[in-house]
Amino acid sequence: MKTKVTQIAAVALLGLSVAAGTAMAQQRVFFGIATGGTGGTYYPLGGMLAQVISNNAELKGARISATAETGNASVANAGLLGREAIESAFVAADILGAAYSGENQFEDKAQKNLRALGALYPETVQLVAQPDIQSVEDLAGQSVSSGSPGSGQYQLLTDLLDVHGLSRDDIDEDYSSFSQAAGKIADGNLGASLITAGTPTSSITELANSHDVNIVPLAGPEVDALLERQPQYTSVEMPAETYRGVDEPVQTLAVRAIWATHAGVSDEMAYNVTKALYDNVETLAQVHVKGREISLETALESVTIPLHPGAERFYREQGVID
Template identity: 70%
Template sequence: MKKSLKRLLVSAALTTGLAASAAQAQERVFFGIATGGTGGTYYPLGGMLAQVISNNSQLADKKLSATAETGNASVANAGLLGRGSIESAFVAADVLDAAYKGKNQFKNKPITNLRALGALYPETVQLVAQPDIGKFEDLKGLSVSSGSPGSGQWQLLGGLLSSYGMTRDDISEDYSSFSQSADKIKDGNLDASLITAGSPTASLVELSNGHDISIVPLNGPAVDKLLKKQPYYAKTVLPAGTYKGMDKDVETIAVRAIWATHADLSDDVAYAVTKALYENTDTLAKVHVKGKEISLETALESVSIPLHPGAERYYREKGLIK
């Protein structure tokens, strides 16, 4: 009887332990962040943000476990959110606005379940080219990469060409990614590429370290004309020394990146991840210089779509929304 009782107690303990382990596993809530290609800024910052969320978020008695995933940047990320295929994503402000309102590349196809968590940092438009190319007009007749057709960057190139009195027929258009464009420029198989990302951009740092490049200015009356049509872009300066061989400041434009989600994300999760981001910006700043430009004070800049209620609750607590 004693042996039988002992076996029963051991069995009960094992069963209880297994049940507790199973219950513990069920209490983990997974949260994905769609970023961009490995050669841009979205990816490294997304990876660190995932760590910040995993290490600093608690959802009642559940554990938030975040992961960053490579993606095809803003337009594709907006589509992922619209389908509910991922919990959150980084999207440029102009693309997010167009997606929600059904404009431009989303014409007559609005994604109305999009919600904002908060603004991140300005993404700099960098026209990188072979060293003998000094101004936008020099691109006529040359090969230029604009990224995926229909992307925000592809649309921006079209707008720039129009502002400079040119069309897509005036260039040989290439659709390579950031990293692919950098490799093609290095190998002499591409003349220029439009890259919109936080600076310094990893693929351009690597390129400039082994190859002479030109960062072409985007300024003057043509750019002023563009900004009137696309108000989400603003003038900015890429500082001298951003890339090897860049010995003077370069005038260009930038658009703010937004961290977005969809309406079906729970309020508690949205609150927890928003709080994790804006209360741990010092950690993000250690990963990339653009992390230093993420702050609670600018969390609502360029946000033109509805906030997620969970994020809104956090901003009300902090006094950003009355």
């Protein structure tokens, strides 16, 4: 009888051991990435980054389970990080710098807990308009969208109008998302929309494939004056054939997207997710056109806020930082 009891106890202990091992194998640590609307670039690229992290990163023996969440773009994402409501987010470089310093939309609301993980890819400023709108000056009296409330384009539109002798009082404001704006332009209910995203942007591609639109050039002395205000922007040339009907290159602006976090994220977590990204850029390059523009060589480009210590450790190991 004693032997039988001993055998039963041994089997029970073995079962507990197997169950414990299974529980350990299934342990997950969750890591969120705030992106943008589904019509832009943040969301699909964020989903792919989340998959890369989930497939390649661990934290103290537990798998890191990363998820990409739709968001209201840069300003809102910076606010989420400032409140430590999410672990990481994509934020345009100029907005991230303003949030940290307490400037522009963040006046008197400096978010000193923001930290950078690394630079991603250049986002192209695209002023998408009805065919008869050929310049920024032509926006006067038109309905114009600067994106969803909380987007980083609000300040840019203000500055663009100002250097061209206009103000927001000269336009009819609209706050549609990228996809909503494209639909309104197609229906004739919107004159133009300022869209800052990686090219080609899916919402613009769909619009241009079915309707004639114009990508308004952003160049000249007025834009040079804007660049003095917004040094994190740079002049770029959008290639011809980026969209149907774009037969010639278009001079415009670009700003780099930054992957950011906050000081409350552990050093080990920041190190592991940063490593997962830059160790697997080839994978991103295979599945998304903007993934080809992410590299260790440009990982600190346009980063004007402090690096997270975990990310900094990774860059020192790679020789990016001495």
